[in-house]
Amino acid sequence: MNNKKLLLASLLLTTSSVFALPQCPQPEFMEQRFSAPNFETGQYKNGLNRLITWLPNYHMIHDEVVAVGKPITITAKFDYGGVVHKDLEFETVKFYIRSQSDTQWQYLTSATTNSDGKATLSLSAMSAGQYRIYAGVLADGTGTEGYLTVVEPNTEAVLFDIDGTLTESDAEQVGDYTEIDYADAKDEAYTLVRSYLDLGYQPIYLTARVYWYGKGTRRWLSWMGLPPGYLRTSLSNEISLFKAAKYKTEQINKLEANGIKIVRAYGNAKTDAEAFIKSGLSASQSFTIGREAGYYGTTAILNNSYSEHIATEVNNFPNANCQ
Template sequence: MRVPSLTQTTLAAALTLAASSSFAMSDPKAVDDISGDDIDIVLDGVVNCTDFDAGQNPAAFQFPAKQSFDHFSSRITARSTPYHMGHDRVTKAGEAVTVTGKFDYGAILHKDLEDEKVRAYLSGTGKDGWDYLGEFTTNSDGKIFVPVDGQQEGQYVLRMVVMGDLTYADAYITAIEPGKKAVVFDIDETLTKSDLEQILDYTGIEAAEARPAAGQLVQEYLDRGYHPVFITARSYWYAKDSRRWLRDTLNLPDFTLRTTLANEQGLFETAQYKTEVMNEMKAAGLEFFRAYGNADTDAEAFNNAGIPLSQTYIIGDKAGINGTQPITTEGYEQHISDVVLSTPHSGCN
């Protein structure tokens, strides 16, 4: 898979690019933004590009010695398939953050693992091994909350290991300098062909079918120094399979993925949930440059988060809703050619 180079466009090169005719987008609806916001992106060349390599290739992990579950009922629960998840976070470099881990078993019942021990470890940028962060006990919702001290700019893996069976969940923490530019993507019917695909993928009937060039779309932004953020209304128990799908089907490394932590968020509060996630990341200094979705709730959330309509692209039946930019093709080949290839580098170096 392609990953962004650690040596990116320098400020001088970015200024040269800004002066060239190739800097302008071919999408006439986005020309006004290029003369304003996107020039600011190039001038913000002091921001470092995130070291994603450390998160993708952490140190070899040595599991702790397995212990017995504290409760007999947990042993019964753990006979089913685990659907653990870690709640990815974006935080300011040097600023502490608390990460949620959720532990449950069973594809249908999703029985929470209650009152059991979980140990947490951290690896990533600047670390040769795994730092032990402590032992935590799951609550009645099968959750733990792991405080992580402030880290230098980079990407980190938080590994949370269930001591009763050594199953685990990973969460990705991206520590950024303020001004890091991002592109946000919905998943279902945006990167996949339809909402039905998630059910087929989850049940194992077949892998969800991606829209043509969906993986290339994300990779093109990676190559230009943007941080990809995936925000989906899928429930938390889709997290493991969603990450696997992004990696195996779209051939992408593991980046920031956020699913809901409560079913009602995905069913009834989608726009509010997505808005809150993006605002949380904005508070950490992440700046959303562009957005991709397929639904009116996506358009609403992107607008709530301050992403310009000229940089909001909606594909599918709702293409162009509420003044957004329509993508009327089934896939992204033409859009990449018309818009993405002429998108300037984010300005990180």
């Protein structure tokens, strides 16, 4: 091939990459339920863990959104007991991955939990798409599943708080946590989220719930008929109770630094409103419902229902720029 043909080929590749649209999310992949990967259980590395692993587990993987071309770090957290939340220290866990085209889980590597019950997985840069991650405890066979989304620049998303925004009130998270009852949904919350999914927007669930509520939160989203990823919970009670606005602002900034373009955000609390505006979202992009509707200059949704809002603000909203 001569130099002119090489130059032309290079220009074509550059042009196609510049004008290529981000991938649309595929909720059907996020909503699919897969059996856990099969792996043989082994010996306890830390014999004291035998005393806690008979308790209910609250393991979770922190979902990640990462830009194409960037290395990836996944953190899994393992603990037991609905009251004590005792960390699983110094035990082996196995990590698996499953892409949209895989027919089974692919084993990646093993890692050891630290004194905080956390194990990390490092991956090199990956192609755009949605992935499932599984982490299993070798000692007792328990495990947890999370979501990895690798995105191209300007992947458009809509962000949702959960308690008091998609659920009827903040207090109802207790029912999800204890598995006594499902939280009641805010009027037309399902239609709100589904409408944006149908338009091609990436769903983002950003909650100040502590990580051990993650298991119940995924269960609630599934019960609602909503895709359970991407879900981001806080790392401690201190953050949830006293630093929620700062935490949510940082998470929104992190998402946008990784290629996510948040076009709209929904919340109900003062901390939601503060985070939306401080992270750079405009008042017209930031919606709040409930008693604090309109706080911090956000756009108020009245009557504690999304019905009128969907009719006037969502049904005529444009499709996402994705393919």
